[in-house]
Amino acid sequence: MTMTHSSRNSSSFALPKPAPLLTGAGWGAFLLALIVVCAVAPALNLLVPADSALHLSDYAVALVGKIMCYAIVALAMDLIWGYTGILSLGHGLFFALGGYVMGMYLMRQIGRDGNYKSDLPDFMVFLDWKALPWHWALSDSFVATLLLIVLVPGLVALVFGFFAFRSRIKGVYFSIITQAMTFAAMLLFFRNETGFGGNNGFTDFKRILGLPIATPSMRMTLFVLTGLTLLGFFLMARWLIRSKFGRVLQAIRDAESRVMFSGYNPLPYKLTIWTLSAVMCGVAGALYVPQVGIINPSEMSTAASIEMAVWAAVGGRATLIGPVIGAFIVNGAKSWLTVTAPEFWLYFLGALFIAVTLYLPHGVVGLVKKIREGGAK
Amino acid sequence: MLTRFLLLLAAVLTSLQAHALEPALAQALAAGDTDARIEALAKATANPDDKTVALIQALADDAVKIKAGDKSVQVWLLRDGKGIDPATGTESAVPDDAEDVINNNRMRAELDAALAGLKLLSPDEKLRREALKTLEAETDEARLPLIEKALAGESVASLKEQLTLVRARILLGSSDRAKRLEAARLLGDSHNANTKTVLVERLKDEADPEVKGAIQVSLQKIEASLVWSDRLGALFSGISLGSILLLVALGLAITYGLMGVINMAHGELMMIGAYATYVVQGLFQKYLPGAFDWYLLAAVPVSFAASALMGAVLERSVLRFLYGRPLETLLATWGISLMLMQLVRSVFGAQNVGVENPSWMSGGVVLMGNLQLPWNRIIIIAFAAAVLLAMAFLIGKTRLGLFVRGVTQNRPIASCMGVNTARIDTYAFALGSGIAGLAGCALSQVGNVGPDLGQGYIVDSFMVVVLGGVGQLAGTVYAALGLGILNKFLEGIAGAVLAKIAVLVFIIVFIQKRPQGIFAMKGRSAEA
Numbered sequence: 001m002t003m004t005h006s007s008r009n010s011s012s013f014a015l016p017k018p019a020p021l022l023t024g025a026g027w028g029a030f031l032l033a034l035i036v037v038c039a040v041a042p043a044l045n046l047l048v049p050a051d052s053a054l055h056l057s058d059y060a061v062a063l064v065g066k067i068m069c070y071a072i073v074a075l076a077m078d079l080i081w082g083y084t085g086i087l088s089l090g091h092g093l094f095f096a097l098g099g100y101v102m103g104m105y106l107m108r109q110i111g112r113d114g115n116y117k118s119d120l121p122d123f124m125v126f127l128d129w130k131a132l133p134w135h136w137a138l139s140d141s142f143v144a145t146l147l148l149i150v151l152v153p154g155l156v157a158l159v160f161g162f163f164a165f166r167s168r169i170k171g172v173y174f175s176i177i178t179q180a181m182t183f184a185a186m187l188l189f190f191r192n193e194t195g196f197g198g199n200n201g202f203t204d205f206k207r208i209l210g211l212p213i214a215t216p217s218m219r220m221t222l223f224v225l226t227g228l229t230l231l232g233f234f235l236m237a238r239w240l241i242r243s244k245f246g247r248v249l250q251a252i253r254d255a256e257s258r259v260m261f262s263g264y265n266p267l268p269y270k271l272t273i274w275t276l277s278a279v280m281c282g283v284a285g286a287l288y289v290p291q292v293g294i295i296n297p298s299e300m301s302t303a304a305s306i307e308m309a310v311w312a313a314v315g316g317r318a319t320l321i322g323p324v325i326g327a328f329i330v331n332g333a334k335s336w337l338t339v340t341a342p343e344f345w346l347y348f349l350g351a352l353f354i355a356v357t358l359y360l361p362h363g364v365v366g367l368v369k370k371i372r373e374g375g376a377k
Numbered sequence: 378m379l380t381r382f383l384l385l386l387a388a389v390l391t392s393l394q395a396h397a398l399e400p401a402l403a404q405a406l407a408a409g410d411t412d413a414r415i416e417a418l419a420k421a422t423a424n425p426d427d428k429t430v431a432l433i434q435a436l437a438d439d440a441v442k443i444k445a446g447d448k449s450v451q452v453w454l455l456r457d458g459k460g461i462d463p464a465t466g467t468e469s470a471v472p473d474d475a476e477d478v479i480n481n482n483r484m485r486a487e488l489d490a491a492l493a494g495l496k497l498l499s500p501d502e503k504l505r506r507e508a509l510k511t512l513e514a515e516t517d518e519a520r521l522p523l524i525e526k527a528l529a530g531e532s533v534a535s536l537k538e539q540l541t542l543v544r545a546r547i548l549l550g551s552s553d554r555a556k557r558l559e560a561a562r563l564l565g566d567s568h569n570a571n572t573k574t575v576l577v578e579r580l581k582d583e584a585d586p587e588v589k590g591a592i593q594v595s596l597q598k599i600e601a602s603l604v605w606s607d608r609l610g611a612l613f614s615g616i617s618l619g620s621i622l623l624l625v626a627l628g629l630a631i632t633y634g635l636m637g638v639i640n641m642a643h644g645e646l647m648m649i650g651a652y653a654t655y656v657v658q659g660l661f662q663k664y665l666p667g668a669f670d671w672y673l674l675a676a677v678p679v680s681f682a683a684s685a686l687m688g689a690v691l692e693r694s695v696l697r698f699l700y701g702r703p704l705e706t707l708l709a710t711w712g713i714s715l716m717l718m719q720l721v722r723s724v725f726g727a728q729n730v731g732v733e734n735p736s737w738m739s740g741g742v743v744l745m746g747n748l749q750l751p752w753n754r755i756i757i758i759a760f761a762a763a764v765l766l767a768m769a770f771l772i773g774k775t776r777l778g779l780f781v782r783g784v785t786q787n788r789p790i791a792s793c794m795g796v797n798t799a800r801i802d803t804y805a806f807a808l809g810s811g812i813a814g815l816a817g818c819a820l821s822q823v824g825n826v827g828p829d830l831g832q833g834y835i836v837d838s839f840m841v842v843v844l845g846g847v848g849q850l851a852g853t854v855y856a857a858l859g860l861g862i863l864n865k866f867l868e869g870i871a872g873a874v875l876a877k878i879a880v881l882v883f884i885i886v887f888i889q890k891r892p893q894g895i896f897a898m899k900g901r902s903a904e905a
Binding site: 186191 | 709874888890
């Protein structure tokens with residue numbers, strides 16, 4: 001390790017003025033996105049007749065709704081990886097935890113309409129269980145479900161993060177033990193005895209808040225909710241990273257030892273952003289499950305978590321807008337390629353991983369910026 | 378399926394005084410709640426005719442439909458798409474609104490056990506042996522008549538012995554004191570862990586002092602014979618698992634431990650080694666069928682070369698540009714692993730391919746009555762030890778090893794001394810990859826060979842390297858064997874999945890305490 005001498009002419013040292021929350025053009029784009037999500041998309045889907053060229057198909061609504069959930073995850077990934085330099089391979093777990101909490105509520109909403117006409121969810125009847133296990137106690141209350149969606153991933157992240165960051169586990173070590181944690185959780189959820197439906201997970205949902213779940217208006221409601229959540233989280237992230245807190249995070253990413261030598265304890269900073277990131281994933285998972293109609297342990301597979309990292313990397317780390325764009329590019333390509341050329345998809349994804357790390361360290365956003373700057377010269 | 382049915386039929390026809398299947402019984406078997414159906418099943422299997430057997434087989438195969446009428450339930454068997462009345466055996470049309478019979482897990486287990494019981498009477502010795510295996514843990518008194526009948530007709534000595542034990546185990550629950558006493562004494566000769574559980578269970582409920590005494594004597598006898606074979610068995614499977622982990626982790630110990638490359642494609646390099654073994658096997662089958670038994674010896678160098686070559690290509694084309702950026706390497710190698718998996722799928726198909734053990738690897742050494750050590754596991758342990766020694770020699774004693782160590786410790790100085798560091802990187806990565814290929818070759822002898830082969834090991838192998846301490850061969854060895862043995866001992870207590878979870882949690886906690894692994898590198902740098 002080499003020593004570098006920093007300049008000491010700090011007599012008139014002051015922080016540069018923080019950038020505005022969003023620039024004028026930024027606010028314009030934000031409002032446009034808000035209008036598209038809340039008014040244009042619902043109108044095109046529900047009001048325009050199906051045979052019109054302007055009609056937005058149900059398939060497109062479902063697909064974009066799903067990808068917006070992924071975009072929330074990518075945003076969460078960007079906060080922890082792009083801005084704090086901690087690569088988590090465990091975000092699939094938090095996503096799945098939020099999804100499972102929501103799934104439990106939706107399973108209870110099925111009521112006696114399952115295949116076995118029982119009060120218990122079908123898979124429990126199949127296992128010959130007579131009563132709900134303890135961890136299903138709060139699952140019939142929607143309010144409790146909303147709370148648990150935040151609390152369960154948040155608490156898991158808080159406890160895990162506290163021990164990991166306190167021991168100053170960082171870099172690749174941290175990535176590998178988050179991977180181990182997610183793998184262990186996946187094995188646990190695969191067991192029938194754990195009480196989460198084993199490898200089939202939860203599916204066949206019928207209602208949410210007593211309303212049927214498979215109607216166009218419910219689909220649109222969930223779509224708008226997801227869009228609003230994504231935009232809300234985006235603003236929050238933007239506010240967060242330009243605050244002093246966000247600056248410390250970026251300093252930790254760039255030179256953690258120097259942050260410590262300057263008198264900061266990185267633990268609370270890392271822990272806060274890690275927990276927040278996990279909660280965002282949990283919320284995304286909870287929005288994802290009613291739209292997709294299924295949750296099972298494969299969401300916790302190693303592959304799923306690593307794919308989340310690539311969304312952020314493709315769009316451009318530490319740019320906020322980049323990961324959202326990345327989630328749309330990768331998942332758009334996925335749903336297109338897995339239909340038209342399924343055997344080609346893994347080649348594409350693999351090549352994307354390699355190309356982004358080798359040639360696009362700043363992602364698509366970095367590429368656009370570079371081209372623009374090159375053109376301005 | 379058809380042969381299975383015919384064998385069952387033949388088995389049952391040997392018993393002449395069978396009752397005919399009555400419609401009421403057929404209804405009770407197919408409809409109603411689970412408890413009542415299980416009761417009916419016990420009644421039906423006590424003395425079955427061929428129609429009863431056909432119905433039970435059909436129930437287990439989900440080929441029965443029912444329709445509830447006003448008073449009774451109508452039942453149909455489905456055979457070749459046509460409905461058949463189970464009691465008369467005549468064809469009858471199935472109405473469209475007839476429902477499938479749904480079996481829950483418990484019912485399914487009972488049906489399987491009932492079928493196994495019926496197989497006991499088959500003239501085919503292999504089928505009887507199979508059936509006995511299923512019935513080993515059986516304690517239901519309703520199956521006693523069947524087992525006694527089988528015992529009376531049994532001629533093979535070893536099967537007779539097993540049947541006696543099964544009978545004794547069932548008799549242990551009998552209400553007749555003399556029978557219980559006899560059973561308790563008989564069971565003392567068993568070397569089986571299941572028998573012990575049954576005896577312990579019985580001991581709790583037993584009121585009669587004499588029977589109690591007999592059970593305790595038998596228990597002691599069994600325990601004495603079990604304790605050592607149990608411990609040895611767990612130790613052996615632990616070492617066996619450890620040796621596989623070691624083979625997998627040794628390659629990583631070079632690429633990750635020495636070079637700092639997070640190679641998520643390590644599992645896929647193993648897969649390439651396993652497929653290379655498969656290809657060599659195919660070539661031998663085609664061109665040298667006489668020497669087929671020795672194909673494995675040829676497969677060892679081939680799998681090493683195939684994976685090493687792939688590793689060298691990867692290092693030259695991708696990894697070279699990512700040194701010093703571990704997180705980026707992780708993503709890039711993950712991308713490589715996806716492409717390699719898809720490549721293998723395109724070339725060899727998505728299904729698992731069959732790799733056979735050569736004849737000298739099948740069978741095993743039998744120790745202490747009921748402990749069997751399979752040859753393929755023993756050979757893999759020896760193989761892992763050999764690879765370890767070869768690698769220790771290569772790294773510690775050869776010129777290449779010296780260069781690798783030099784480049785790892787101080788790249789600029791090594792370069793000043795005239796070492797071509799770029800070339801050494803390629804060699805070292807190829808060596809690590811080649812060892813992954815050897816691991817794949819070994820794995821092909823004990824597990825399935827398919828495109829996903831590597832995925833199952835990637836988490837485990839990183840755990841071993843991280844636990845052992847980065848850059849430490851000795852640490853890797855201890856960690857691999859330690860994790861293997863720990864895993865197998867926990868499996869004995871808590872079952873496979875919980876044991877695995879416990880091991881992962883243990884590693885996560887351990888790393889909190891010792892972030893540098895068991896054997897930390899000594900040094901003064903503030904950050905590793």
